[in-house]
Amino acid sequence: MAGETYRFDDYELISARFELRRSGHSVRVEPLALDLLHYLLAQRDRVVPKNELLDSVWGNRFVSEAALTTALRSARLAVGDSGRDQRLIRTVHGRGYQFVAPVTVVGGRPAGHAATPAVAARTGGDGQTIRYCHAADGTRIAYATVGSGPPLLKAANWMTHLDLEWRTPVWSHWLEGLARRRRLIRYDERGCGMSDWEVPSFTFEDWVDDLETVVDAVGPERFPLLGVSQGGAVAIAYAVRHPERVSKLVLAGAYARGRSVRANSEAQRDAAALDLELARVGWSREDASYLRVFASQFLPDGTAEEWADFIGFQRKTTSPVNALRFLDQFARIDVSDIAHLVQCPTLILHSRDDVRVPASQATELAALIPDSTLIMLSSGNHLLSAKEPAWDEFLTHVDEFLSV
Known part of the structure; x- marks a missing residue:
């Protein structure tokens, strides 16, 4: 992750600390789910295909779509969303996923330029x-x-x-x-x-x-x-x-x-x-x-x-x-x-x-x-x-x- 901080609802994802916070308090979230959330935030101006998420978050590891579904569920739970509500993360059937809630970015790069979580220092x-x-x-x-x-x-x-x-x-x-x-x-x-x-x-x-x-x-x-x-x-x-x-x-x-x-x-x-x-x-x-x-x-x-x-x-x-x-x-x-x-x-x-x-x-x-x-x-x-x-x-x- 780079040095940006993404703010949405009462949450903020602080990239440099690899940390998700809500109302100033740290939220526990599995690292893969946090990487997935970060990638969707950074690419929020478009629908991200499933294959791209698998490549970007899991790198050269071969995993099934079930792993993506599990990580997505964890990411949604961490930010108070669900597959039914989809207030923040929207499923676009047949295409992929998009972060749709309003986002404020502090100290970062524009949307669409995410570092690759699996290899970023x-x-x-x-x-x-x-x-x-x-x-x-x-x-x-x-x-x-x-x-x-x-x-x-x-x-x-x-x-x-x-x-x-x-x-x-x-x-x-x-x-x-x-x-x-x-x-x-x-x-x-x-x-x-x-x-x-x-x-x-x-x-x-x-x-x-x-x-x-x-x-x-x-x-x-x-x-x-x-x-x-x-x-x-x-x-x-x-x-x-x-x-x-x-x-x-x-x-x-x-x-x-x-x-x-x-x-x-x-x-x-x-x-x-x-x-x-x-x-x-x-x-x-x-x-x-x-x-x-x-x-x-x-x-x-x-x-x-x-x-x-x-x-x-x-x-x-x-x-x-x-x-x-x-x-x-x-x-x-x-x-x-x-x-x-x-x-x-x-x-x-x-x-x-x-x-x-x-x-x-x-x-x-x-x-x-x-x-x-x-x-x-x-x-x-x-x-x-x-x-x-x-x-x-x-x-x-x-x-x-x-x-x-």
Whole structure:
């Protein structure tokens, strides 16, 4: 998308941020649906044929018209339209679709000159550049680079959004700190953020394959790799698969075995099952009380405002259906049988009182990975906050480890 902002009804689509807003509040919408909406807005002076939409939004991926119908339905729902009302998006039978509501464009090009969403680079005010690559199964993966200097690649984890991360206190200090004197490369995993939400497959192996796809697209020959939370297991699997590419490994709040796998008693198995059941109820209903409990597991030392921001951020990053798919897969992760094959130096950093992932998981990783160093941080947060002393300590250890 380019830098234009389209305003219609009480909505605005901000291209540079890849964001749809209503009355000043962000609206959650699947990336393909947002690309489709953007293309129709940019081409609003004419009826856009179905084949053109398929080529422009899906690029060289072969998809059926059913995919277009699904994305169109999502786009209409996001802006309060429907196939019956067609107040904003009109179906012209036998020809295609046209955006027909009045539109005001701020800071953009005239109608009929849209960038191609599948290949356009997006540069935000933070200086990062966002691009897309495609996994072997056709899933579109969004990745971003920011900063300059030697590369540091971060494996994806729960939950990410390449653009919105810069505006949330949960992640902004991570990005700023990690990009100091480095070229930080990161991506949204399939199912969330700016990557495709509706995907053909959703497994741990897919996540490792997606990391492989991003590395091939960005092109660093050899680089340090950071894995946070379940991203640590993905990073381990990639490092084992490609020892010639990974120079060093940094694991933060990571684990080798998911909650269901590591449960070794009936009580622990019951607790793991209850955690998933509560997630199914809480996420499917988007229950605020559950989401607060969930946020408190990641930031037990956080303030009410930080919890509220974390909840709002999660709601914008993925659908309730995908959130459950993520949590189910997280619980099944197991790289304990391959961790000993990691060949590079590894730094393991973990909060001593982590509520979401117990410190025992860090010690297990340290025992499994041959050339590893374990450092316990004085914190209870799974995701370190900017204000706590442990955050500066974390950055110092990472800087020292990567500079050697």
